[in-house]
Amino acid sequence: MSSMRIAGLGVAAIATVLGSLAATEVEARAQDYGDYATTAPRKRTFESPQHFAFELRIGRYTPDIDSEPGIKGHPYRDVFGTLPRAMIGMEFDWQALRIPYVGTLGPGVGVGYTSMGDKAYITGTNQKSGEDTSLDIYPMWGVAVLRADVLLKEMRIPFVPYAKGGIGYALWRASNSAGTSSQPNGTGSVDGKGHSWGTMIAGGMALSLNPLDMRAAKQLDNATGVNNTLLYLEWQVLALNGLGQSNALHVGTSNWVVGLAFEF
Amino acid sequence: MSSRLRRRVPILFSPALVVSLALGVLERDARAQATAPTITINPLVTRNDGNGAASVIRPQNLNPTGISFSDCELDQTLNLSLSLSAFGSDGHLEAWVGGADCGPSTARTGTTAICWPVNQHITVSSAFTVPIRVRDIVAHQSETTKPTTYTAAGEEACHVQSQSGPVSLGVYFLWLVGAQPDAASSASYPVKADMQGPGAPTLTSIGQGDTLLLVNWNPVVDPDTSGFTVYCDPPPNGVTPPGGAADASTSDDAGAPTYVCDDGGFLDAGFDDGGIDDTGDATPPQPLPPIPIDSGVCRLVTPPVTPVAPGSGACSSTVLVAGGGTTTTDDAGNQTSVGGTQRLIDPAYICGTFAGNNTNQATITGLKDGVNYTIAVAGSDAYGNSGPLSNPQCGVPVPVDDFWKRYRESGGLAGGGFCALQAVGMPVEASIFGLTGAFAAIALARRRQRRRGEGKGRDRDRDQDRSGDDEGGGGGGS
Numbered sequence: 001m002s003s004m005r006i007a008g009l010g011v012a013a014i015a016t017v018l019g020s021l022a023a024t025e026v027e028a029r030a031q032d033y034g035d036y037a038t039t040a041p042r043k044r045t046f047e048s049p050q051h052f053a054f055e056l057r058i059g060r061y062t063p064d065i066d067s068e069p070g071i072k073g074h075p076y077r078d079v080f081g082t083l084p085r086a087m088i089g090m091e092f093d094w095q096a097l098r099i100p101y102v103g104t105l106g107p108g109v110g111v112g113y114t115s116m117g118d119k120a121y122i123t124g125t126n127q128k129s130g131e132d133t134s135l136d137i138y139p140m141w142g143v144a145v146l147r148a149d150v151l152l153k154e155m156r157i158p159f160v161p162y163a164k165g166g167i168g169y170a171l172w173r174a175s176n177s178a179g180t181s182s183q184p185n186g187t188g189s190v191d192g193k194g195h196s197w198g199t200m201i202a203g204g205m206a207l208s209l210n211p212l213d214m215r216a217a218k219q220l221d222n223a224t225g226v227n228n229t230l231l232y233l234e235w236q237v238l239a240l241n242g243l244g245q246s247n248a249l250h251v252g253t254s255n256w257v258v259g260l261a262f263e264f
Numbered sequence: 265m266s267s268r269l270r271r272r273v274p275i276l277f278s279p280a281l282v283v284s285l286a287l288g289v290l291e292r293d294a295r296a297q298a299t300a301p302t303i304t305i306n307p308l309v310t311r312n313d314g315n316g317a318a319s320v321i322r323p324q325n326l327n328p329t330g331i332s333f334s335d336c337e338l339d340q341t342l343n344l345s346l347s348l349s350a351f352g353s354d355g356h357l358e359a360w361v362g363g364a365d366c367g368p369s370t371a372r373t374g375t376t377a378i379c380w381p382v383n384q385h386i387t388v389s390s391a392f393t394v395p396i397r398v399r400d401i402v403a404h405q406s407e408t409t410k411p412t413t414y415t416a417a418g419e420e421a422c423h424v425q426s427q428s429g430p431v432s433l434g435v436y437f438l439w440l441v442g443a444q445p446d447a448a449s450s451a452s453y454p455v456k457a458d459m460q461g462p463g464a465p466t467l468t469s470i471g472q473g474d475t476l477l478l479v480n481w482n483p484v485v486d487p488d489t490s491g492f493t494v495y496c497d498p499p500p501n502g503v504t505p506p507g508g509a510a511d512a513s514t515s516d517d518a519g520a521p522t523y524v525c526d527d528g529g530f531l532d533a534g535f536d537d538g539g540i541d542d543t544g545d546a547t548p549p550q551p552l553p554p555i556p557i558d559s560g561v562c563r564l565v566t567p568p569v570t571p572v573a574p575g576s577g578a579c580s581s582t583v584l585v586a587g588g589g590t591t592t593t594d595d596a597g598n599q600t601s602v603g604g605t606q607r608l609i610d611p612a613y614i615c616g617t618f619a620g621n622n623t624n625q626a627t628i629t630g631l632k633d634g635v636n637y638t639i640a641v642a643g644s645d646a647y648g649n650s651g652p653l654s655n656p657q658c659g660v661p662v663p664v665d666d667f668w669k670r671y672r673e674s675g676g677l678a679g680g681g682f683c684a685l686q687a688v689g690m691p692v693e694a695s696i697f698g699l700t701g702a703f704a705a706i707a708l709a710r711r712r713q714r715r716r717g718e719g720k721g722r723d724r725d726r727d728q729d730r731s732g733d734d735e736g737g738g739g740g741g742s
Contacts, residue, residue: 068676075670120664122472130471130478133666174668174679177473177627181668183679192668194681242678249671249678 050227050263053093053108053147057259059236061087061114063137068241068250079133080116084255087114093145095263103148108164112139120176131177137251139170139238141200152228158208160230168200170240170251196251197243204234206261228263301351303437303451305344312395314339322648330430331398331457332647336422337608340398344453346437347391355441355448359383359394361401362410365452366436369445373412379436380404381414386437396435402457405431422459423606428488428645430458461651462486462643464587464604470639470659474666476629477659481641484591485598488645489621495653496615497581497638500630579658581638583613587652604652617644631661 062084065076089112096106117134121127143166151157174181174192181192209229210217220226234257242248309329311319319340322328331340348357360366362379370376382400386392403417404410406424425431434454438447463484471478479494589604618626621643631637637659642650665673672679 065671065676068678070675070677071671073674075667075674075676079665079667079670120473120666120669123663123665129473129662129664130469131473131476131664131666133664133668135667174666174671176664176666176668177478178476178629181666183669183672185672190672190679192671192679194679196678247677247679249676 048221048225048227048264050104051095053091053095053145053261053263055091055093055110055232055259055261057087057089057091057110057112057234057257059087059089059234059257059259060084060255061112061137061253062255063135063249063251063253064241065250076135079120080118080135085114085116087112087139087255087257089113089139089257091141093147095145095147101150101154103146103150103160103162105144105146108143108145108166110141110143113137114139133174133176133181135172135174137170137172139168139240139251141168141238142166143200143202147206149228152208156211158211160206160208160232162204162206162232164200164202166200167243168198168238168240168252170196170198170238172196172249172251194249196240196248197245198238198240198252199243200236200238202234202236202257204232204257206230206232224264226262226264228261230261230263231258232261233258300441300448301355301439302349303357303439303449304347304349305437305451305453306346307453308345309453310343311335312341312343314341325646326648327430327456327458327646329455330647331402331455331459333422333459333461333606333649334608335398336402336459337419339419341395342398342401342435342455344394344396344435345391346394346451348388349390351388351439352441355439357386357388358438358440359386359396360436360438361404361433362436363405363431363433365450366434367438367447367450372410373445375409377410377412380407380410381412382435384414394437401433401435401455402459405433405457425457425460426603428458428460428462428486428649428651430456430647432456458488458645458647458649460488461606461645461649462489463600463602464589464591464652465492465641465643465654466591466599467639467641467654467657470657472660472662472664473627474664475631475633475661476627477631477637477639477661478625478627479639479641479659480625481654482599483622483624484643485600486621486643489643490646491617491619491621491644492623492626493614493642493644493650494616494618494626494628495584495609495613495640495642496628496631497584497613498635499612500615500628501612579636579638581656583609584638584640584653584656586640586655587642589652606649606652609650609653615639633661633663636660 062082063076065071066074089110091108091110093108094106095104098104113136115134115136117132119128120131120133122129141164143164145162145164147160147162149160151159151161172194182189183192184190207230209231217229220229235254236257237254238252240248240252241250311321313319319335319338322332326332359382360372360379361382362371364371364378366372366379371379372381380403382396383394386394397416399417399419399421400414402424403421404424406426432454433456434452436447436450436452439449441448463486465484466482467479468482469480471480481492483489483492585607587604587606590602591599593599615628615631616626628639638656639659640653640656642653644650668679
């Protein structure tokens with residue numbers, strides 16, 4: 001037996017031992033964590049199917065009202081100031097299509113709510129009155145969502161980049177202490193309420209929280225069917241500038257959003 | 265038995281004496297039966313004010329059958345319909361009021377008396393109506409020595425209750441026969457009297473708004489409080505009842521309207537709406553002269569009127585006067601107020617009623633800009649009593665620029681559309697969020713249901729596998 005063959009057998013033996021050890025390790029982890037310990041397709045048989053996602057979100061919101069064409073001055077900024085308001089929202093996605101080695105694609109609908117309020121100025125002065133003035137906005141969107149979870153599913157990298165695009169819509173209402181605001185025009189009065197159409201695009205990165213506690217993730221899946229819990233950061237461009245409308249309040253915004261997503 | 269007593273026994277049992285005693289007992293029984301009529305009171309009671317007009321009955325939620333401060337001040341009379349059966353001419357009917365049964369003589373006389381008369385000369389028939397004045401009913405409830413003869417009570421009777429909360433009383437109709445001390449028969453009509461409203465709240469501030477005022481106060485802790493009433497002088501409808509001092513004209517403090525222009529816009533001149541000029545002549549509406557500005561946003565504005573101190577200038581009221589009382593604050597910051605003068609205020613001065621014993625603010629709408637209003641607040645109770653008034657303050661509604669006004673005046677053209685979910689009376693946020701959440705919940709529930717089904721399938725497969733193994737093991741062992 002030449003030294004080369006001995007060396008080759010030694011390498012093979014070491015490889016076999018290492019392979020056995022690795023297999024033992026994987027099996028042991030599989031016993032502990034079930035499907036989450038490995039990416040092998042066969043081991044995923046105990047992971048529940050995944051077809052939906054539900055997001056809870058919060059972000060800053062400053063409507064683009066002052067950028068509306070034809071507006072003289074800064075009515076929004078004058079009344080509500082420059083401090084962004086908070087928007088809370090939620091989104092529900094159907095991961096209708098799974099693209100191999102890419103991720104999921106499907107439709108989603110979302111809704112948010114934001115409100116800004118302050119004291120109205122006494123006419124002709126810089127003095128605040130006791131009367132409240134407020135603007136409530138309920139942005140909604142219907143989008144196509146692509147979640148590239150190949151990194152998570154196949155490479156065990158806990159990041160899921162994603163993108164969204166679709167139409168946006170908002171109901172809004174301006175009110176004061178007496179109810180919905182109203183302003184006279186030539187023929188009567190115009191109530192401070194309406195709706196605005198537009199578009200919505202967004203992109204973001206989600207961090208899977210499952211690796212932080214695989215056992216808890218497995219238990220959550222067993223108990224509720226939630227496969228993944230993700231923390232995400234998203235840049236959202238809600239261009240509600242009156243798509244197809246002659247006169248619309250520009251209540252859209254571009255802002256960062258953070259939230260939790262649950263895939264199930 | 266002594267010989268003396270033995271001699272008198274035949275006298276005691278003489279037939280004549282026995283007969284006469286028996287006749288006496290029978291006569292007394294017969295008289296008692298004849299003079300113990302049945303008295304029935306119709307529960308439906310009508311009311312008249314002191315001027316004879318039919319009273320305005322309070323709504324059901326304000327105890328319309330009870331007695332309130334207002335009922336007493338209006339000198340109302342309760343008209344109780346009675347029916348009397350089998351009554352004799354040797355008795356008469358009296359009406360007494362007390363907190364317990366007035367039938368026993370001890371309840372009406374002496375130091376133990378708890379009742380007082382409200383009508384001692386009732387003309388009876390088989391069916392008749394007895395008027396009982398509210399003031400007479402409530403007059404002597406706080407006195408330690410009750411009167412035994414009727415005297416009509418005056419307005420002072422309306423102030424005998426020092427603490428808020430209802431007092432249970434009864435109007436007792438007593439059939440009194442001759443010198444018999446106790447009533448031969450009686451019937452009662454229960455009535456509750458609450459004539460003291462909650463203690464006076466403390467008016468803290470009044471915010472200005474466009475045709476409205478925002479009133480803030482500190483409520484007092486009083487279990488009797490069911491809400492608050494805000495009063496305005498001049499009255500919000502502009503009609504001052506007799507006794508009111510101020511009218512709803514624009515305050516003298518209001519200056520002439522002027523144009524205020526911002527940079528970067530232009531002004532649609534509009535029209536002067538006419539009115540009365542300095543010489544008193546009426547002028548017809550006419551176009552305003554062009555506004556000499558280059559490119560600014562202009563608005564026709566009326567200089568705001570500054571509220572003045574109560575009692576001075578345009579803000580004075582002889583109607584809304586502080587009720588006083590002693591207000592104390594405990595360690596927890598809760599205020600209580602006792603005493604104070606409660607007055608009946610013309611309902612025309614009410615500019616808002618607000619339910620809830622912890623309510624501490626209200627928006628008063630429907631006012632006129634530029635008018636100095638005197639504002640006061642009083643707690644109200646379940647009998648419609650308004651307690652002593654708070655300290656009055658002055659407030660002047662002024663035109664304001666809310667967001668929508670600024671937006672439209674800046675050239676914004678949106679608005680007048682619909683807020684669809686609002687239109688059907690649903691809170692928008694609740695309905696939209698609810699729908700989205702419902703989608704997710706349904707999806708999750710269906711997923712879990714499916715998983716359960718799969719789990720059962722797996723269990724079944726596992727059981728089958730196990731039974732197969734058992735059979736194989738058994739075979740191996742044999």
